[in-house]
Amino acid sequence: ETGVTQSPTHLIKTRGQQVTLRCSSQSGHNTVSWYQQALGQGPQFIFQYYREEENGRGNFPPRFSGLQFPNYSSELNVNALELDDSALYLCASSHRAYNEQFFGPGTRLTVL
Amino acid sequence: KQEVTQIPAALSVPEGENLVLNCSFTDSAIYNLQWFRQDPGKGLTSLLLIQSSQREQTSGRLNASLDKSSGRSTLYIAASQPGDSATYLCAVGSGGGADGLTFGKGTHLIIQP
Numbered sequence: 001e002t003g004v005t006q007s008p009t010h011l012i013k014t015r016g017q018q019v020t021l022r023c024s025s026q027s028g029h030n031t032v033s034w035y036q037q038a039l040g041q042g043p044q045f046i047f048q049y050y051r052e053e054e055n056g057r058g059n060f061p062p063r064f065s066g067l068q069f070p071n072y073s074s075e076l077n078v079n080a081l082e083l084d085d086s087a088l089y090l091c092a093s094s095h096r097a098y099n100e101q102f103f104g105p106g107t108r109l110t111v112l
Numbered sequence: 113k114q115e116v117t118q119i120p121a122a123l124s125v126p127e128g129e130n131l132v133l134n135c136s137f138t139d140s141a142i143y144n145l146q147w148f149r150q151d152p153g154k155g156l157t158s159l160l161l162i163q164s165s166q167r168e169q170t171s172g173r174l175n176a177s178l179d180k181s182s183g184r185s186t187l188y189i190a191a192s193q194p195g196d197s198a199t200y201l202c203a204v205g206s207g208g209g210a211d212g213l214t215f216g217k218g219t220h221l222i223i224q225p
Contacts, residue, residue: 045212056210
């Protein structure tokens with residue numbers, strides 16, 4: 001059984017740029033959630049995708065957007081990057097019926 | 113708005129001790145509660161999941177309890193080992209799961225050899 005994978009591992013961008021982060025779900029899972037974790041804080045929920053549609057969103061602005069593909073993999077897109085977007089971005093997959101979330105290793109984004 | 117608090121923020125104990133980590137949440141209408149472990153700079157490893165209808169779950173040396181009415185959960189670690197050193201995060205699920213997990217800030221645990 002393959003776990004949740006994320007790419008890239010690290011990324012450096014400058015303010016105002018756009019970034020795309022990728023996530024592959026664990027085998028058998030149909031739901032993907034994204035979280036942002038600032039240094040020293042717990043992760044914060046960005047949004048969740050099920051059946052290729054966003055079905056839940058946290059307190060993040062519209063410049064944070066996402067996609068889920070038919071194979072349940074997902075992308076997180078962030079436009080107009082700000083310095084405060086520097087964080088560890090975590091993807092979690094789960095099965096809708098059981099809802100135990102399994103996390104990937106994360107992507108460390110640094111915005112300069 | 114759900115808020116999750118974890119106490120203590122940091123804990124350092126000698127190897128072999130039993131210890132308890134605490135988690136409290138403000139809204140008892142939860143869907144489930146998960147405990148995670150996070151090593152520095154890494155992703156989260158799921159330790160235990162407790163559904164809202166359950167009172168406790170056990171896995172090896174770990175036992176987690178849930179008291180929805182009082183808004184509390186505890187994670188009990190028996191016979192601690194240096195390899196248990198990590199940050200432990202408590203997270204609650206609400207809204208049938210579509211609201212994502214709400215996390216505490218974690219307890220940073222150090223087990224001294």
